[in-house]
Amino acid sequence: DVKVTQSSRYLVKRTGEKVFLECVQDMDHENMFWYRQDPGLGLRLIYFSYDVKMKEKGDIPEGYSVSREKKERFSLILESASTNQTSMYLCASSSRLGTEAFFGQGTRLTVV
Amino acid sequence: AQSVTQPDIHITVSEGASLELRCNYSYGATPYLFWYVQSPGQGLQLLLKYFSGDTLVQGIKGFEAEFKRSQSSFNLRKPSVHWSDAAEYFCAVEGRSNDYKLSFGAGTTVTVRA
Numbered sequence: 001d002v003k004v005t006q007s008s009r010y011l012v013k014r015t016g017e018k019v020f021l022e023c024v025q026d027m028d029h030e031n032m033f034w035y036r037q038d039p040g041l042g043l044r045l046i047y048f049s050y051d052v053k054m055k056e057k058g059d060i061p062e063g064y065s066v067s068r069e070k071k072e073r074f075s076l077i078l079e080s081a082s083t084n085q086t087s088m089y090l091c092a093s094s095s096r097l098g099t100e101a102f103f104g105q106g107t108r109l110t111v112v
Numbered sequence: 113a114q115s116v117t118q119p120d121i122h123i124t125v126s127e128g129a130s131l132e133l134r135c136n137y138s139y140g141a142t143p144y145l146f147w148y149v150q151s152p153g154q155g156l157q158l159l160l161k162y163f164s165g166d167t168l169v170q171g172i173k174g175f176e177a178e179f180k181r182s183q184s185s186f187n188l189r190k191p192s193v194h195w196s197d198a199a200e201y202f203c204a205v206e207g208r209s210n211d212y213k214l215s216f217g218a219g220t221t222v223t224v225r226a
Contacts, residue, residue: 042219098161
């Protein structure tokens, strides 16, 4: 069974903290994505990666960075967490263009 | 830049009635097109996708979608909804060549009344 695993379901962090969200897929997929999901705004793409060590900005990259040192792992980093980054974060992976993206269960991050 | 518009934020439909969810996209060429569903408390699941060829695409759970190039639309339909279809539905687009960006619309929430 295909699997995308996000390290935490719920996370509470303080303003100014550096936050790491981890995502691991076991399907040998090339493409990986990070989204945030907010009510009324749908899924907004933060960053994506189509290969190891490759990364591309999505629609809302400000305040975030990513790391992909291994094919199976894609990390999202909030350099200095702010309250407006309180959201549900979803990781996804896909094997190639035009194929199904598989999603993790999400991490609900609250920044206080 | 590619974008996806789902004009309807919320739709309420009676059980057994038909359902149509609208999706319009903006892209230089015909992208790959997808519909995903997110049931309450669940992850996103692919309903169907348009790759090429036949413009009417069949998916899981009795859903279908029609691609209309002239209208840049990819509307989702179901002839008879079930209470279990209550969920949030997302349209998505992905570029075809060297463009790995997978973009989603804002979603349409479907409520099914008995």
